[in-house]
Amino acid sequence: MRKEKVKRLLSLGLVVAMTVSMITGCGNSGADNSASTGDSSASSEASTEGEAAEAPAASGDVVKIGSLWPLTGGSATIGQQHADGAEAAIKEINANGGIKSMGGAQIQLVVADTETAADKASVACERLITDDKVSMVIGAYNSTCCISSSEVAQKYSVPYISQGGVATAVTDRGYDYVYRINNTATYDVLEMITALDTICEENNLDTLTYALVYENSDWGADNARIWKEAADERGWTCVLDEPVTNGQADMTSQVLKVKDSGADVLNVSFYTDDSIVFANALYANQVDLPWGVWSVGGGWQDAAFFEALDQEVYNYHFVQEDWDMCGVQNHEWIQEVAANCKDTYGYEMTSFFAQGWTAAYVAYYALEAAGTTDPEALRDAIKGIELYNDGEDRALLSGYSAIVFDEKNQNTFAGGATGGTIVQYQDGAAVPLYPAEHSVEGNTPILPIPSFSER
Known part of the structure; x- marks a missing residue:
């Protein structure tokens, strides 16, 4: 699946109009986007629904996270970039020792497809929870898909980190297991x-x-x-x-x-x-x-x-x-992530890639803080996250000034001049x-x- 979509992205003569390298007036970052900070020989094959995005470590515990995005349908190119960003973040986290509070447990992404449809999103989310036994779910871009799939997660008391959907209903239903990183409508x-x-x-x-x-x-x-x-x-x-x-x-x-x-x-x-x-x-x-x-x-x-x-x-x-498009060039580590995105996935880093990356990192921070996959402990760990953008926190690739959740579990630092x-x-x-x-x-x-x- 990914080869097909990457080929599609590479064919876009105009795709660079919405990406970092072609943003007029942002200046030259000086980064060599042909270089990769990771293993450029890594496979670019997309995971099919329910299949792990990356093989678990040969030893030690493995923690599963559901990665739920529109990989087919009308938002497929956007969803694939979210999935790529999440995958890249988890590769980096695992390479740096995994979840240290859990003895170095590796994170395994289980990728699922919403098909850009609310009813399919809820079915896919339920399968992630009941069949794949994921500890939490990140996703799902389209507002209707975020609403329907997060309702399933709430039903099963599984933490859900919403990224992409901006409809107010995502965090206005009083659900204690549903959090949103990105801005609202x-x-x-x-x-x-x-x-x-x-x-x-x-x-x-x-x-x-x-x-x-x-x-x-x-x-x-x-x-x-x-x-x-x-x-x-x-x-x-x-x-x-x-x-x-x-x-x-x-x-x-x-x-x-x-x-x-x-x-x-x-x-x-x-x-x-x-x-x-x-x-x-x-x-x-x-x-x-x-x-x-x-x-x-x-x-x-x-x-x-x-x-x-x-x-x-x-x-x-x-x-x-949804991000500070010029700010992406201000830090060396962000330039390295952007170069790795280009080298591994074949396109310039976009806000969607950054959002998928941020969602995966927030999930990791929650696991690190909780030290367990217990749903209540993870829920409380997400609630307690306070990240402020000093330019070095890798979770904030998306450019938000902070990630702090309010009483509705909405990140209140995801919009306005900060977003x-x-x-x-x-x-x-x-x-x-x-x-x-x-x-x-x-x-x-x-x-x-x-x-x-x-x-």
């Missing part, structure tokens, strides 16, 4: 709104009109609701609120509604396949949006999105990314712009966006 949306505040101030805009088009799911509805609440506080006017059933082959009708609305700004929330269909329709119908198309990640972060589209289709679009970055695509490259501390001197937005008649 609230953080994602407010990062975009805050950037638009800056744009309004810099361009003397008193108000904005906006359109919302989003998949009719927990994730999409959350994004739209939070955007609308924040926009209403600013006196902006909603001219279109359009939920869409996913999986449509043509979105011309939705795009024409956007065009007829005369919106200044469009906020869109779709996963990869729908993002491709929608973006193509938006371009084909030459919809002018002077202050931008703003995507809350999703499909606009996927390499497959850029492979499928001409550069002109997504040029000028704004995308909320994500707003980029604008300019000439095929992602240019980090907001917040200012995640940008560099010389990076400027192209605004207002030229109309199609002016391009």
Whole structure:
């Protein structure tokens, strides 16, 4: 499976637009990405569902962790990068002596596929727990999959570390075995709104009109609701609120509604396949949006999105990314991890790889602190984790300023200026712009966006 996906990633002439090496204005890290800090001869074959990602040590105890991601379906390229990051982290942990509080026990990842579907995610999670006897589960990127699979983990009292899904329901259900490392939809949306505040101030805009088009799911509805609440506080006017059933082959009708609305700004929330269909329709119908198309990640972060589209289709679009894209170059050890990612998996390190890595490290820290696989002890160990980013803690590859869980088991340091970055695509490259501390001197937005008649 991995060879097929890596080949796909390598074929992407535009994949570098969303990765470290091609981020305009971030500067040159000086790292040689052709070098590897690990064994470059390591197999790149993907594990099948229920099969260990890496063989356990020949001696000593082995602790199993479920690694649950979308390896097929609409989010497959994203899920594979999460799985790769988790695998790379566990290889490093095992090579450095494993879980020392458990006598050097090695960690064995058991990889499972959500198939980018909530019902399949819950079945896969149950199989990990009941058949494979994993001690905890990390995953599962898509919000609906995180919600359904974590419900299973809660049912069996198995610790679940959610990474990727931003819907508020992940940590709003009062589940004591479910933790989330990454930001919530609230953080994602407010990062975009805050950037638009800056744009309004810099361009003397008193108000904005906006359109919302989003998949009719927990994730999409959350994004739209939070955007609308924040926009209403600013006196902006909603001219279109359009939920869409996913999986449509043509979105011309939705795009024409956007065009007829005369919106200044469009906020869109779709996963990869729908993002491709929608973006193509938006371009084909030459919809002018002077202050931008703003995507809350999703499909606009996927390499497959850029492979499928001409550069002109997504040029000028704004995308909320889940990490400090320039900060990845600031530390030698991060450069080494990035080089190892390129050497082992065949692509430049992405935020998804970093998120998988971080999830695996948090699971390891919990095991180290608990010194046991007892579920209650592991649950309490996760709750007690406090990691602060001094630039050297390897768990914080994802760039968060800290990992500290609140009363809802949500990491409250995963958003805002401490977490994500707003980029604008300019000439095929992602240019980090907001917040200012995640940008560099010389990076400027192209605004207002030229109309199609002016391009």
